[in-house]
Amino acid sequence: MTLPTPVDNQTAFDLDRAHVFHSWSAQGALAPLVIAGGSGTVLWDYEGNRYLDFASQLVNVNIGHSHPxxxxxxxxxxxxxxxxxxxxxxxxxxxxxxxxxxxxxxxxxxxxxxxxxxxxxxxxxxxxxxxxxxxxxxxxxxxxxxxxxxxxxxxxxxxxxxxxxxxxxxxxxxxxxxxxxxxxxxxxxxxxxxxxxxxxxxxxxxxxxxxxxxxxxxxxxxxxxxxxxxxxxxxxxxxxxxxxxxxxxxxxxxxxxxxxxxxxxxxxxxxxxxxxxxxxxxxxxxxxxxxxxxxxxxxxxxxxxxxxxxxxxxxxxxxxxxxxxxxxxxEGIVEHAAMIGTDVLGPALAQLGADHPLVGEVRGEGVFWVLELVADPATREPVSAEMMARIKKELLARGILPFTMDNRIHVVPPCTVSPDEVATAVAAMDEVLTLVERA
Structure with missing residues (x-):
């Protein structure tokens, strides 16, 4: 059988759903995100949609995508x-x-x-x-x-x-x-x-x-x-x-x-x-x-x-x-990650925590951070799975690829992430948290 060359998102998606068995998942309702390529902190699909990878995939792409x-x-x-x-x-x-x-x-x-x-x-x-x-x-x-x-x-x-x-x-x-x-x-x-x-x-x-x-x-x-x-x-x-x-x-x-x-x-x-x-x-x-x-x-x-x-x-x-x-x-990438954590990402996430009652705690160092989200700051009751699903969907709609787990947003970009990219991602998180809090 000759496999078609993927030229659009639907072809890649259909091949995946026809033949790929995914980990940690019930297979029937999966809708995996299609990715065609990447460079540095950015990924894209076959139709030109671009995403800032603030998951580093599974928190592993420390040097960024496709480093030459x-x-x-x-x-x-x-x-x-x-x-x-x-x-x-x-x-x-x-x-x-x-x-x-x-x-x-x-x-x-x-x-x-x-x-x-x-x-x-x-x-x-x-x-x-x-x-x-x-x-x-x-x-x-x-x-x-x-x-x-x-x-x-x-x-x-x-x-x-x-x-x-x-x-x-x-x-x-x-x-x-x-x-x-x-x-x-x-x-x-x-x-x-x-x-x-x-x-x-x-x-x-x-x-x-x-x-x-x-x-x-x-x-x-x-x-x-x-x-x-x-x-x-x-x-x-x-x-x-x-x-x-x-x-x-x-x-x-x-x-x-x-x-x-x-x-x-x-x-x-x-x-x-x-x-x-x-x-x-x-x-x-x-x-x-x-x-x-x-x-x-x-x-x-x-x-x-x-x-x-x-x-x-x-x-x-x-x-x-x-x-x-x-x-x-x-390239001083480890030192850069330390600087980003201390001077850019840590302070920006701390401000999110101060601005949003949904954020129960901010933890991390370097480019290894988490926002723990709570429905009630007093009781620390975790937000629902439905709310986390909406947050993930809204971040993707704004071009941010997040890593979410339970009631947390893990903020884990590549070690090469720039201050401007941090600002873009944090602004999107601010917008999405505001949206779900109002709802």
Missing amino acids: AVVAAIAEQAKVLATIAPSNAVLPRGEAAARIIERAPEGFHKVFFTNGGADANENAIRMARLYTGRDKVLSTYRSYHGNTGSAIVSTGDWRRVPNEYARGHVHFFGPYLYRSEFWATTPEEEGARALHHLRRVIESEGPASIAAILLESVPGTAGVMIPPPGYLAGVRALADEFGIVLILDEVMAGFGRTGRWFAFEGYDVVPDLITFAKGVNSGYVPIGGVIISDPIAAHFDERVFPGGLTYSGHPLAAASIVATLDTMAA
């Missing part, structure tokens, strides 16, 4: 060697690992490459279990770690429940002052009480049975929840006290998203294993991985690591990592 340096690196590598088994040594894979290690803390010298973030967390869990000889993995209820066997059961949100087939997973509550589980009134109280809660969970589960604590450095999909002062350092101290491996999931928060190469750099903590994907190459070619501390890496010098993937360190993906990280450094 990354596109050229992929094309050049394809001419030389398009694919190779992971058992071979190839220059782009080694260079990619070296570039990542350059940005890791002291005491990290090895990278295990995976196909994405979910299997990065999967293999980090495997490493922790083999290293400690223990089984249990602790993670928070408000989290997302991916959709493979252990990663989805480590996840705390609703997607875990129909997928609970993996063993040895225990959940606890992390800090979230706006909806505190601990009756806290200050960030310091929230952090201290959350640490006490975690200690009690560890003691109750049996410290000698716990292999790892798995946390997102800054929980992303769950709501961009900035850790309170001392919390991550306190988790590190508990892990040390009980001989538990600390895995920090930097899949969404890493490589510029918070205005730092790694989000945890802002919180006085160094983990034992670091998982990554998304921003390391902005998703141009699928890849992820685990950055392994020296003691855990050395554990496998004389022991077989029983894990592997056909496309581990794929040369096209590795070349895209090298180009992405070199370009981000040369």
Whole structure:
């Protein structure tokens, strides 16, 4: 069968609906947005409609769409060697690992490459279990770690429940002052009480049975929840006290998203294993991985690591990592993201919060922000799903592609976003919030 070349939105839409099975969805009523191309922060369809991408797709296009340096690196590598088994040594894979290690803390010298973030967390869990000889993995209820066997059961949100087939997973509550589980009134109280809660969970589960604590450095999909002062350092101290491996999931928060190469750099903590994907190459070619501390890496010098993937360190993906990280450094993109967060996006969103009773809280840093929307500022009752659907529709109508989740607008543009683009997007949000408040 010869497939038609898409020349308009309807052709692309019809092909999708005829043959593509979408994730996390009931298939019957889907109406996916058609996208034909993109550059920088802008996407467009076949009919000339343009959108400012304030979702970075799935919060991964940190360097922006179709950056010429990354596109050229992929094309050049394809001419030389398009694919190779992971058992071979190839220059782009080694260079990619070296570039990542350059940005890791002291005491990290090895990278295990995976196909994405979910299997990065999967293999980090495997490493922790083999290293400690223990089984249990602790993670928070408000989290997302991916959709493979252990990663989805480590996840705390609703997607875990129909997928609970993996063993040895225990959940606890992390800090979230706006909806505190601990009756806290200050960030310091929230952090201290959350640490006490975690200690009690560890003691109750049996410290000698716990292999790892798995946390997102800054929980992303769950709501961009900035850790309170001392919390991550306190988790590190508990892990040390009980001989538990600390895995920090930097899949969404890493490589510029918070205005730092790694989000945890802002919180006085160094983990034992670091998982990554998304921003390391902005998703141009699928890849992820685990950055392994020296003691855990050395554990496998004389022991077989029983894990592997056909496309581990794929040369096209590795070349895209090298180009992405070199370009981000040369163009000061991480520093730009920090400036945008401090000087432009943060203040603009704070003003939205002050102007609109619908905005219960504004949280974030760098280009990693959220507006949490409430029907009643006093009770903090979340807005309805119907209202969120209308907000998303109205933003799209104004040329803004948003990331919405539950009762939140996640404001997560590429790290390259300009002040003018921020102003355009925030003006559209202001207009839409005003519209729905009046209604």
